[in-house]
Amino acid sequence: MEIKIELRLLTILVIAICGYCYGEVGNPDFEFSDPNGFPMEWESEFYAKTQPVFSPQIENSYGSTENWKLKPEILHPFSNQKMLVLSNGNYGREVLSDRGVARIAATFSAGETFSFKYFFGTCDYFSPGVSSGSGWNDCARVRLIPTDPNNSGLKEIKLLWCHLANDPNINGNEQLDDNYELYQKVIAVGDYGSMEGWRPCAFTFNESNAGEYMVEFSVHDIYDKKINSYLCIDNIICGNATDQGDLTLDMKVDLDDWVAFSQHYGDNCNDPNNNCEYFNIFGDTQSIDYNEDGTVYIDDAIPIILNWLWQP
Numbered sequence: 001m002e003i004k005i006e007l008r009l010l011t012i013l014v015i016a017i018c019g020y021c022y023g024e025v026g027n028p029d030f031e032f033s034d035p036n037g038f039p040m041e042w043e044s045e046f047y048a049k050t051q052p053v054f055s056p057q058i059e060n061s062y063g064s065t066e067n068w069k070l071k072p073e074i075l076h077p078f079s080n081q082k083m084l085v086l087s088n089g090n091y092g093r094e095v096l097s098d099r100g101v102a103r104i105a106a107t108f109s110a111g112e113t114f115s116f117k118y119f120f121g122t123c124d125y126f127s128p129g130v131s132s133g134s135g136w137n138d139c140a141r142v143r144l145i146p147t148d149p150n151n152s153g154l155k156e157i158k159l160l161w162c163h164l165a166n167d168p169n170i171n172g173n174e175q176l177d178d179n180y181e182l183y184q185k186v187i188a189v190g191d192y193g194s195m196e197g198w199r200p201c202a203f204t205f206n207e208s209n210a211g212e213y214m215v216e217f218s219v220h221d222i223y224d225k226k227i228n229s230y231l232c233i234d235n236i237i238c239g240n241a242t243d244q245g246d247l248t249l250d251m252k253v254d255l256d257d258w259v260a261f262s263q264h265y266g267d268n269c270n271d272p273n274n275n276c277e278y279f280n281i282f283g284d285t286q287s288i289d290y291n292e293d294g295t296v297y298i299d300d301a302i303p304i305i306l307n308w309l310w311q312p
Contacts, residue, residue, distance in 0.1 A: 024107040028236035030084045042104045046097035047087040063123030063227040067193035078117040078198045078234040088221040089228035096225035103216040110210040113241040115202035121194030122229035126186040138221045138229035139185030144213040154211050202282045243280045245303035252311040264288045267296045
């Protein structure tokens, strides 16, 4: 009995510590779930579960992964032991669905950055005519929905976006405004395609948009429920962020970043076999070769040195 009580207290303490470290977003690494795999503290619809590993599922003659950039077709959590996996179609269930959704209420302060890692892949292909109901388009959304827009004056913030039914841009029109730049869908990854792996996305709040929101992750297929598309989420972090020196994308600049830098030390960045580029926590492309002289040496560690021991 004493052991069970101690374990329960330890679990509560861990959850409390995680909540403190990661702002107002509960269970940010999706390490805690109920017996069915649904993430604790999160609301969910259809397939939204925590998993230790993800691989796409192809049913019968439907779907393909022939253009997936994720090789091998297995995705592990960005951090710790679990991640959130969302899917439409029949992945992990007998009943077909047109979406997978997970959401949680959160409060963000001015100057705070909301960051997460995501992966999108589809076993489907794009078909024009979706707005008229004759085609299909699998896609993913991440948005922040004000919990009380009438009183707060806050507006919905679209971080990853895709156009669903009755939208004039849904048929492949790429003339999208700034709110839609980060959308991930079949058109973005190609037919039967995927991203190469985890990619970061971040948004920094100011005085005009700080407040209470419902954080919502979702993947959709409005017209065709047979073929799966997937959105994986992990490593939600809230706090002040730097765009320089944080090679491990954890909002800290510490020994782990030196280790990541050392793995590239001496690399010839003009050699196509050496990948000196990486995404910073905001999803912007940067290079380990800071001075752009073509080779990674100690002077390229300036961003790490200048931001040493930075943390939220």
